[in-house]
Amino acid sequence: MAQISLTFPDGNARSYEAGVTPADVAADISKSLAKKAISATIDGQHWDMQWPIQNDAQIAINTMKDDAPALELIRHDLAHIMARAVQALWPDVKVTIGPVIDNGWYYDFDRAEPFTPEDLGEIEKKMREIINKRDPVRTEVWDRPRAIKHYEDNGEPYKVELIDAIPGDQPLRMYWHGEWQDLCRGPHLQHTGQVPADGFKLMSVAGAYWRGDSKRQMLQRIYGVGFQNKEDLRKYLNFLEEAEKRDHRKLGREMDLFHMQEEAPGQVFWHPNGWTIYTQLQDYMRRKQRAGGYKEINTPQVVDRKLWEASGHWDKYQHHMFVVEVDESRDGENDDAAVKDKGQTRINALKPMNCPCHVQVFNQGLKSYRDLPLRLAEFGSCARFEPSGALHGIMRVRGFTQDDAHIFCTEEQIQEECARFIDFLANVYEELGFAEFEIKFATRPEKRVGTEESWDYVENALENAIKAVGRDYTLEPGDGAFYGPKLDFYLTDAIGRVWQCGTFQVDPNLPERLGASYIAADGDKHRPYMLHRATLGSFERFIGILIENWEGKLPFWLAPRQVVVASIISDADDYVHEVVAALQAKGVRAEADIRNEKINYKVREHSLGKVPVILAVGAREVEERTLTVRRLGQKQTTVTSLADVVNELGLAATPPDQL
RNA sequence: GCUGCUGUAGCUCAGAGGUAGAGCACUCCCUUGGUAAGGGAGAGGUCGAGAGUUCGAUUCUCUCCAGCAGCACCA
Numbered sequence: 214m215a216q217i218s219l220t221f222p223d224g225n226a227r228s229y230e231a232g233v234t235p236a237d238v239a240a241d242i243s244k245s246l247a248k249k250a251i252s253a254t255i256d257g258q259h260w261d262m263q264w265p266i267q268n269d270a271q272i273a274i275n276t277m278k279d280d281a282p283a284l285e286l287i288r289h290d291l292a293h294i295m296a297r298a299v300q301a302l303w304p305d306v307k308v309t310i311g312p313v314i315d316n317g318w319y320y321d322f323d324r325a326e327p328f329t330p331e332d333l334g335e336i337e338k339k340m341r342e343i344i345n346k347r348d349p350v351r352t353e354v355w356d357r358p359r360a361i362k363h364y365e366d367n368g369e370p371y372k373v374e375l376i377d378a379i380p381g382d383q384p385l386r387m388y389w390h391g392e393w394q395d396l397c398r399g400p401h402l403q404h405t406g407q408v409p410a411d412g413f414k415l416m417s418v419a420g421a422y423w424r425g426d427s428k429r430q431m432l433q434r435i436y437g438v439g440f441q442n443k444e445d446l447r448k449y450l451n452f453l454e455e456a457e458k459r460d461h462r463k464l465g466r467e468m469d470l471f472h473m474q475e476e477a478p479g480q481v482f483w484h485p486n487g488w489t490i491y492t493q494l495q496d497y498m499r500r501k502q503r504a505g506g507y508k509e510i511n512t513p514q515v516v517d518r519k520l521w522e523a524s525g526h527w528d529k530y531q532h533h534m535f536v537v538e539v540d541e542s543r544d545g546e547n548d549d550a551a552v553k554d555k556g557q558t559r560i561n562a563l564k565p566m567n568c569p570c571h572v573q574v575f576n577q578g579l580k581s582y583r584d585l586p587l588r589l590a591e592f593g594s595c596a597r598f599e600p601s602g603a604l605h606g607i608m609r610v611r612g613f614t615q616d617d618a619h620i621f622c623t624e625e626q627i628q629e630e631c632a633r634f635i636d637f638l639a640n641v642y643e644e645l646g647f648a649e650f651e652i653k654f655a656t657r658p659e660k661r662v663g664t665e666e667s668w669d670y671v672e673n674a675l676e677n678a679i680k681a682v683g684r685d686y687t688l689e690p691g692d693g694a695f696y697g698p699k700l701d702f703y704l705t706d707a708i709g710r711v712w713q714c715g716t717f718q719v720d721p722n723l724p725e726r727l728g729a730s731y732i733a734a735d736g737d738k739h740r741p742y743m744l745h746r747a748t749l750g751s752f753e754r755f756i757g758i759l760i761e762n763w764e765g766k767l768p769f770w771l772a773p774r775q776v777v778v779a780s781i782i783s784d785a786d787d788y789v790h791e792v793v794a795a796l797q798a799k800g801v802r803a804e805a806d807i808r809n810e811k812i813n814y815k816v817r818e819h820s821l822g823k824v825p826v827i828l829a830v831g832a833r834e835v836e837e838r839t840l841t842v843r844r845l846g847q848k849q850t851t852v853t854s855l856a857d858v859v860n861e862l863g864l865a866a867t868p869p870d871q872l
Numbered sequence: 873g874c875u876g877c878u879g880u881a882g883c884u885c886a887g888a889g890g891u892a893g894a895g896c897a898c899u900c901c902c903u904u905g906g907u908a909a910g911g912g913a914g915a916g917g918u919c920g921a922g923a924g925u926u927c928g929a930u931u932c933u934c935u936c937c938a939g940c941a942g943c944a945c946c947a
Contacts, residue, residue, distance in 0.1 A: 327876055328876090330877095418875095418876070418877095418941090419875070419941055419942030420875025420876060420942065420943060421942065421943045422874075422943060425943075425944075427873075427944045427945085431874060431875050431876095431943080432875085433876080436941095436942080466883075467883090473938095473939095474938085475920075475937065475938040475939080476938095478937090478938065478939090525947095526947070530947060533945085533946085533947080565947070566947060568947090597947090599945080599946070600873050600874095600944080601938085602874075602942090602943080602944080605940095694947080779907090780904095781904080781905070781906055781907090782905075782906095783904060809903080810909095810910090811906085811907090811909085811910065812905070813906085813907060813909070813910090814905095814908085814909055815907085815908095816907045817909060818909085819908095820907095820908055827907080829906070829907065831904095831905095832906095833906085841906080848907080848908095850906095
């Protein structure tokens with residue numbers, strides 16, 4: 214028998230017969246390790262305790278102390294245990310796949326009856342039984358005909374299809390959890406008892422397409438979350454609760470920011486409070502962009518299909534556009550359908566994006582290289598017919614406004630413009646309270662237009678720009694647009710969720726299609742490059758993110774209602790009005806609350822309304838011309854003179870770019 | 873769009889084949905109270921829309937609309 218050498222993390226090596234398994238190795242080291250072990254890492258690869266090792270390698274034996282492999286295995290075994298439990302309860306259910314995902318796993322089943330919430334409880338119970346049995350996990354490699362025959366005999370067509378999709382040179386591995394068998398690439402734990410029985414929970418059932426294809430069978434997917442112990446599970450469930458508390462749809466109602474109704478699905482009715490946030494944010498972006506060298510424009514929303522045909526959107530995105538048919542023969546007297554002249558009908562579409570219109574602005578008049586880079590910005594109101602199932606509060610809507618801009622420039626200017634934009638975006642995010650963000654750099658996809666040299670040049674320019682501003686980034690090879698590479702910017706919110714907001718895309722294609730050109734120094738016409746870029750993305754979505762990030766407690770300058778001056782006794786009413794007027798004169802959004810209610814009641818109501826500052830006024834304050842200041846979330850109050858409060862709050866109301 | 877669930881007062885929710893109920897909010901009255909709900913009275917609903925079954929439908933059935941979760945989608 215050939216001997217192989219296995220090197221341990223401490224650098225020591227031992228010699229074993231080829232074909233030795235990590236289980237053998239662990240047993241060789243100590244009995245307790247053999248028992249505690251969950252898997253091995255062989256040359257960086259996650260390795261089942263039962264798999265033979267044929268060559269010299271680095272080996273590490275994993276235990277539950279190794280968090281990453283432990284969670285991977287726990288969740289993966291839970292997927293199998295759940296499938297086993299489901300088939301134990303309902304033997305006619307067909308199994309498909311059950312991968313590990315963030316925080317847990319899912320498994321897709323084919324079953325005629327829908328799973329109910331009560332079913333989930335039954336399944337959990339059965340799973341605990343299986344775990345408590347401490348059934349051994351066993352694995353074998355099967356040849357293809359045997360595996361296919363096995364699944365055909367057992368009436369599992371999905372597994373047969375999976376096997377067909379696995380490349381012929383790959384071995385098929387079977388796993389048994391006790392009696393229950395599944396096709397699986399592994400690795401798995403040593404026995405079901407290694408799964409923590411109180412560290413998991415089944416969360417929900419939902420539909421999911423077989424193989425992710427909307428044309429194929431809809432299966433039922435059961436989601437579960439799994440952790441090493443009860444405490445970690447609890448922490449995760451708390452996180453979900455925290456996210457629910459921050460839900461912008463709930464806070465939007467409670468703070469009276471906006472509403473939506475079924476006559477206009479996916480579109481926002483902004484209330485005074487919400488629109489205050491919106492306009493504050495928009496005014497801020499307008500100032501930032503002006504300072505950043507952008508020129509603001511505005512373009513039409515209803516545009517003839519000819520332009521969309523020319524830009525290529527009609528071909529690709531027609532089904533996602535709101536199309537408007539207009540009979541041009543109508544006039545004010547005869548505008549009913551009866552007089553409609555078919556020959557005069559014209560088809561328009563609401564703009565789903567601004568870029569074609571921006572090229573039209575660029576195309577007016579001759580442009581010189583001296584005009585470049587030309588940065589055209591628009592708070593562009595767009596409409597997209599999003600599928601009904603995609604809509605989500607104000608985060609995913611059918612009508613929205615982008616903080617959009619297109620930079621027309623030469624090839625040589627791309628790098629500089631990119632670096633400028635990253636700095637611009639970093640500064641905006643920071644001022645809005647998002648200190649951290651990530652950059653993802655998406656490079657040429659398989660299907661693309663343009664020459665290799667051009668892609669080389671442009672990708673290089675973007676990469677150099679990121680380096681020039683000293684930022685880290687992650688590479689997303691093949692994820693770029695068909696016309697050019699792009700950067701996507703992801704910010705992290707207060708509870709660690711990640712949102713893609715900003716984008717920067719290089720596009721030589723649209724200027725070509727829409728015939729944009731400029732006169733270069735050589736006197737000839739050249740094509741400009743077009744850089745699509747957005748910082749916030751859409752105002753609607755970004756405001757949703759702001760609300761959730763701050764749990765409605767927005768920074769003072771963005772808070773829709775900044776100060777309530779609340780009377781304690783009606784004799785203070787005149788002073789309340791005086792204070793409100795003084796604050797308003799300083800640009801503070803202040804209002805009076807002189808209702809016939811106790812201060813307790815007023816404090817409660819305005820605290821729930823997320824008003825950052827409540828100024829209470831009783832006999833003492835009137836007498837001394839002071840105010841008792843109570844800040845949101847703080848129980849203690851301070852007494853301050855009127856003049857100081859007005860100055861301080863006037864300063865706090867100033868947007869960060871104007872300080 | 874697909875699968876499942878949901879739709880009753882402004883909000884949160886109960887309810888039953890015989891044309892509806894609570895708490896909070898709202899209006900009025902009493903109360904002038906010092907930091908997260910003072911007391912009383914009153915008003916408020918085509919039970920998402922349409923069709924069917926039925927003597928009778930908000931309740932049962934079907935279709936549609938909207939919302940929620942997930943999938944698919946996201947220029």
